[in-house]
Amino acid sequence: MMRDVLLLLLGAHLAYAGTHSLRYFYTAVSGISDFPEFTMVGLVDEGQFMYFDSNIMKAVPKTEWMRQSEGADYWDEETQIGIGIHQTYKVNIQTLKGRFNQTTGVHSFQFMYGCELHDDGTKGGYMQYGYDGEDFLSLDKSSLTWTAANPQAVITKVKWDSTRAETKSETNYLENICIEWLQKYVRYGKDTLERKVSPQVSLLQKDPLSPVTCHTTGFYPSGVTITWQKNGQDHDEDVDLGELIINEDGTFQRASTLNVKPEEWKNNKFSCVVEHQGKTIREILTEDKIKTNYAPFPIGIIIGIVVAVLLLIVIGVAGYKVYQKKKGFKPVNGSDDGSNSSAHTDPKA
Template identity: 75%
Template sequence: MWLTALLILGVNLVYAERHSLQYFYTGSTGMADFPQFVALGMVDGKQIDYYDSVIGKNVLKQAWMEGTRDENSITDIRRGYQASFSNNVQILMERFNQTLGIHSFQLMYGCELDTDGTTRGYYQYGYDGEDFLSLDKSSLTWTAANPQAVITKVKWDSTRAKANQNKGYLENICIEWLQKYVGYGKDTLERKVSPQVSLLQKDPSSPVSCHATGFYPSEVKISWMKNGQDHDEDVDLGELIINEDGTFQRASTLNVKPEEWKKNKFSCEVEHKSKTIREILTEDKIKTNYAPFPIGIIIGVAVAVLLLIVIGVVGYKVYQKKKGFKPVNGKFFFISVS
C-alpha cells in the first residue's frame, strides 16, 4: 500500500525517503448499492480526497488540504471521468461478449519522488480486476495485457498524443503537485511515531506473534533471532494494516512449538525510523487472547477492508502492483477505449 526503500547495513536500518502521489478511479456496473464511479487520491499512502457518483462532489479528507486548490474544478474533472468510465465499462462488456454481471474499469496513476531527485511515474488500466493497458514511458507506447486491449492500444499508439500527455504530466505536473502537497502536510506526513511492540499468543500451544502498532511512517522491519542468530525459518510476515488514527500496524508470526522457544533464546526486533525495539520471548511477556482481542487490531482490519472495497470494488489486482494518481491543473483527456 508500501513506499520507502529499505537498505540494511549490518544491524542498522537505513531509510531512503520517498514521497508518492497516487490516484485510483473505478467505474462499475451491476452493483445496485455501490456508486457507479469512485475516485480517491493519496499522498504518501494517506487519503487526501474522495469523490463518488452518489455524492457528486469532491470531498477533502485532510485538514491541511483546505484551500490548496480549486475543489470545484476537481469536481468538474471527476464528473467528466465518471461519464467516460461509465461509457468504457459498456464498451468493454461488449468487447468481452458480456451482457450481465458485475464489471469494472479501473485506472491508477501516480508519481514518486526520492530525496536524491529520482522520479518515477506510471499509468495502468484494468478491467474486472485484471491488467488491461499500461503505459511504457520510454517508448511512448501502450502494453496490452490481453487481445481485447489490442484494439485500444492500436488506437492510442497511432498518434501517441495520449502517451505524450500522460508522460509530460507524470514527469512535471504530478511531481510539482506532489512537492506542494508534501509541503502543505509536512507536519503530518513527515512525523515520526514509534511503534508499540507486543508478543501475542491465542493460547499456550499457538504460534507467537510479534505485533507492532501505532507507528508512522509505514516502513518497518520485523525480524526474529534465535540464540543471537537471524532466524528466518518458520516465520510469517503479516500484511501492513492502517489504523483508524492513520498510524500503521504489522505482525510477524513465529511458527515453532512452545517447547522449542522455551529451551532456546528467541527475540523479536522491530526496526523503525523512530527507534529500534527488541523483545525477548519469555512466557511472562506474552499477552494471550483469553481476553478480548486487542481493539486496535480489530479497528485496523475493519479500516483496511473498507479501503480495499472503496479502491477495488471487485478486487482490483492491479492495485497490488502499483498505485496511481489523479490530475490537477493542465489539459486532460477523458479517455475512451473504443
C-alpha cells in the same frame, strides 16, 4: 475472499518505496446496485486526501490540511473532473464487457496513476489500467507506447498509440506536473506527512498452544522491518509476515507470526527484531512478555482492520489482485497546464 482482497489491496498500497508519493485510483463498477458506479480517490503518502463518487457527485477533502489549503475553486474543478470521468467510465466498462462477451455479472474497470519523489531527488511515475482484476494496459514511458496485456486491450493500444503527442503529454504530467503537485501537497501537510513516530511492539498469543505474533502498531512513516532471531541468528523459517494496515489515526500496524511449537521457543532464545527509521526494538520471547487474548482481541488490531475495510470500500476495488506487486497508475488525457487540479480526465477505450 473479502479478507484476501483486503490484504492484497493494502499490500499494493503500502509496498511502494519512495520518500513521498501522490496517487489516484479511479474505479468503475457494474452489477452492484448498492455501490457507487464510479469512485475517485487521491492519496499522498498512502493517506487519502480527497474523494469523489457518483452517488454524492462531489469532490471532498479527507484531511484537515487539504480542507485548510484549497478553496472552493479547487474542489469545484475536482468535482467537474469526477463527473466527466464517471460518464467516460460508464461507456468504457460497457465497451469492455462487449469485447469480453459479457452480459451479466459484476465487473470493474480501474485506472491508477501517480508519481513519487525520493530523498536523493530521483523520481518515478506510472500509469496502468485493469479490468476485472487483471492487467489491461500500462504505459511504457521510455517508448511512449501502451502495453496490452490481452487481445481485448490491443484495440485500445492501437488507438492510443496513434496519438503520440497525447502520450508525451501524459509522460510530462508524470515526470513534472505530478511532482509539482506532490511537493505542494507535502508542504500543505508537512506536520502530518513528515512526522516520525516509533512503533509500539507487543508479543501476542491467542492461547498457550497458538503461534506467537510480534505485533507492531502506531508507527509512521510506513516503512518497518520485522524479523525473528533464534539464539542470535536470523530465523526465516516458520514465519508469516502480515500486510501493512492503516490505523484510524493514519499511523500503521504490521505483525509477524512465529509458527513454532511452544516447547521450541521455550527451549531456545527467540527474539522479535523491529527496525523503523534507524531505530531497533528487540523483544525477547519469554512467557512473561506474552500478552494473551483469551479476553478481547487487541483493540489496536480491531481498529486497524475496520479502517482498512473502510478504505477498501471507499476505493471501490473489485478483484484488485492485479496490483499486488505492481507500480502503476495514470490518467490518459486532460490538461497538463498546471491548472487548479492535480487530477486528470480520461479517454474512451
